[in-house]
Amino acid sequence: METITLHSTVPESLGEFHLSNKEYCQYLYYPIKLAGSFILEMEPRLQFLNHLVTSALLNENKGKDFDWLKKQYVYLTVKQTLVPKGIDQNRPGFHSDGFGTNDVQYIWFDKFPTEFMIGNYTVPVDDVESMREFEKFGNWISAMRKSDGTWHQKEKNGFFHQPSPFHLYRIDQNHIHRTVPAPETDVRLFVKLTISEHRYAQEGNSHNYGLNYDWEMTHRKTDRNQPHQK
Numbered sequence: 100m101e102t103i104t105l106h107s108t109v110p111e112s113l114g115e116f117h118l119s120n121k122e123y124c125q126y127l128y129y130p131i132k133l134a135g136s137f138i139l140e141m142e143p144r145l146q147f148l149n150h151l152v153t154s155a156l157l158n159e160n161k162g163k164d165f166d167w168l169k170k171q172y173v174y175l176t177v178k179q180t181l182v183p184k185g186i187d188q189n190r191p192g193f194h195s196d197g198f199g200t201n202d203v204q205y206i207w208f209d210k211f212p213t214e215f216m217i218g219n220y221t222v223p224v225d226d227v228e229s230m231r232e233f234e235k236f237g238n239w240i241s242a243m244r245k246s247d248g249t250w251h252q253k254e255k256n257g258f259f260h261q262p263s264p265f266h267l268y269r270i271d272q273n274h275i276h277r278t279v280p281a282p283e284t285d286v287r288l289f290v291k292l293t294i295s296e297h298r299y300a301q302e303g304n305s306h307n308y309g310l311n312y313d314w315e316m317t318h319r320k321t322d323r324n325q326p327h328q329k
Contacts (some may be wrong), residue, residue: 134169137168
């Protein structure tokens with residue numbers, strides 16, 4: 100069986116960003132830039148993300164020429180919803196965004212931190228099988244954590260990390276993570292900016308009517324790490 104080894108580390112922070120949004124919303128892989136263009140287009144209700152988006156793109160383009168940026172698609176996932184106690188706002192379970200690709204994500208949240216599984220993990224390249232292995236690793240690490248949150252043992256290769264809210268974090272396929280169930284009922288704002296050379300054209304993704312494109316949308320699988328695939 101073909102495998103891949105992921106080196107899951109504490110994510111890099113670009114610093115704090117204090118966002119203010121007064122509306123509930125849910126955008127899923129909403130394209131704000133198409134490959135072959137430098138034009139960024141966001142509808143008015145997303146303009147509160149201008150500084151965050153610009154900061155992420157400038158950071159990712161460091162050391163690269165602007166021709167690289169021109170070749171990329173850029174997507175936004177934005178969710179501001181009421182999350183009931185004990186429920187995940189996003190898909191449950193450990194996973195890797197952009198699994199098997201060079202896609203890069205920048206994530207931000209105001210509460211209920213995303214939890215990262217730190218260590219080196221060898222998993223099958225198969226999408227579904229890899230997530231099963233992530234869960235096995237996660238269960239093994241969970242067994243080392245006491246009920247008060249401290250650890251029976253904490254090793255370099257095997258512990259959980261929850262970064263601070265309000266920071267913008269850069270992650271790629273190496274960062275194995277999950278959304279944790281809400282400890283209390285509250286409104287959570289989550290933002291993810293995705294930079295990819297791939298067209299994300301699955302049913303259910305948000306359409307940007309300010310951009311000129313007409314993609315054939317493919318069926319969305321229930322279990323997947325690779326939102327660009329059919």
